[in-house]
Amino acid sequence: MKRGCFILLTLILLCPLRSFGQAARLYTSDNGLPSSQINKIHQDDKGVIWLGTEGGLIRFDGLDFETFRHDRTKENALSSSSVNEIYQDSYGTK
Template identity: 35%
Template sequence: MKAQVRKTLFILTCLLPFYTWAQTGKFYSSDKELSNSLINKVYQDRRGFIWISTENGLNRFDGNRFTIYKHNSADSTSLKNNYVRTVFEDSSSRFW
């Protein structure tokens, strides 16, 4: 019985460093990463991207960095407005 407890404690001790490094604890702000601090909606799509709709653009987080989408009057496929209230994904993986 004691040998089994020692073996279990040894395994847990070996795995503990991996568990503590699992999260980065990074703080994201509108100073560098986000387009605005006024967040309206947070959504995770089927591919794992995090979409954050704000009052000054749409932000996509891939786990490492943000990509910011904003209205561009020269591009008819861009956002119609920078004020993004929400985001939806339909059954065909299209965003609305």
């Protein structure tokens, strides 16, 4: 009986230790996320997070957000600000 109580107490005390491994942050439009509706998420080989949204393509490097949108005055801009898919080729190009 004492052994069973000891094992149970040990398990109860050790279980919370698993929760200290990762810190989580919630990003919203209130604290920096440019758009709250995400259509697609991709993480590239360098660890950068790319988010496809109705408002454009968002690049997140862990610190800052950068948004790429359709701009007909720029030759290399997105053809549309609505991004539903993200692909990366073998050269690392998105």
